[in-house]
Amino acid sequence: MHLLNFLLLPLLAAAAPSLSLKRDNLCNLKTPPLLCTPNANISTAETALRAYRFYRAFVVDGDPKTMFSLIDSVYKQHHAGYADGPDTIWPLFCNGNKLGTEQSTSWCFVEATNMSYAQYSTTDRWRWVGGCAHEHWDQNETIPKSGCYKLNGTVS
Numbered sequence: 001m002h003l004l005n006f007l008l009l010p011l012l013a014a015a016a017p018s019l020s021l022k023r024d025n026l027c028n029l030k031t032p033p034l035l036c037t038p039n040a041n042i043s044t045a046e047t048a049l050r051a052y053r054f055y056r057a058f059v060v061d062g063d064p065k066t067m068f069s070l071i072d073s074v075y076k077q078h079h080a081g082y083a084d085g086p087d088t089i090w091p092l093f094c095n096g097n098k099l100g101t102e103q104s105t106s107w108c109f110v111e112a113t114n115m116s117y118a119q120y121s122t123t124d125r126w127r128w129v130g131g132c133a134h135e136h137w138d139q140n141e142t143i144p145k146s147g148c149y150k151l152n153g154t155v156s
């Protein structure tokens with residue numbers, strides 16, 4: 001019995017994160033642990049990489065800490081009924097729900113407009129300023145079919 005536990009417990013512990021639908025429930029916190037500080041010198045390449053990380057955290061990974069670390073303190077909302085600012089939406093995402101897999105969803109960053117997009121059951125659009133998600137739309141959006149920034153092998 002002891003030997004069985006010894007062999008099985010590490011396996012179960014290792015399997016748990018991928019079986020779990022929720023990765024990181026931070027709802028004990030009333031506000032996001034970390035926000036994005038805009039920096040006008042952030043490059044397009046870095047912004048595109050951040051937009052990809054944001055999509056991963058938001059849609060695929062259910063990682064509210066990383067997600068909000070890429071949102072600035074303004075976060076202007078274009079959705080009637082939602083006030084501006086990251087604190088307003090923190091309760092919606094703090095539980096780390098995943099919205100889809102990378103195969104079942106998509107994302108895009110358009111350099112010419114500094115807009116990123118995520119398509120899952122709906123499509124969201126964000127405008128990036130100073131390397132941070134600054135403004136958000138989620139009604140009647142469509143993901144661009146072309147003109148999406150190509151990340152190089154730096155994405156892990």
Ligand SMILES: *[C@@H]1O[C@H](CO)[C@@H](O)[C@H](O)[C@H]1NC(C)=O
Pocket residue numbers: 039040041
């Ligand atoms: C941006 O770059 C300029 C020129 O290199 C520098 O003077 C300035 O301090 C930088 N600003 C920030 C916020 O890093």
Ligand SMILES: *[C@@H]1O[C@H](CO)[C@@H](O)[C@H](O)[C@H]1NC(C)=O
Pocket residue numbers: 040042043044047111112113114129130131
């Ligand atoms: C997009 O962001 C980059 C870097 O932050 C900036 O240099 C550029 O002017 C922005 N482009 C538009 C269309 O806002």
Ligand SMILES: *[C@@H]1O[C@H](CO)[C@@H](O)[C@H](O)[C@H]1NC(C)=O
Pocket residue numbers: 139140
């Ligand atoms: C979205 O499109 C529908 C149908 O065309 C329209 O009635 C609605 O006003 C639009 N909503 C926004 C926020 O643009």
Ligand SMILES: *[C@@H]1O[C@H](CO)[C@@H](O)[C@H](O)[C@H]1NC(C)=O
Pocket residue numbers: 045046152153154
């Ligand atoms: C990817 O881009 C980064 C900076 O954006 C650069 O330093 C690196 O060399 C690039 N890697 C490849 C494989 O192109």
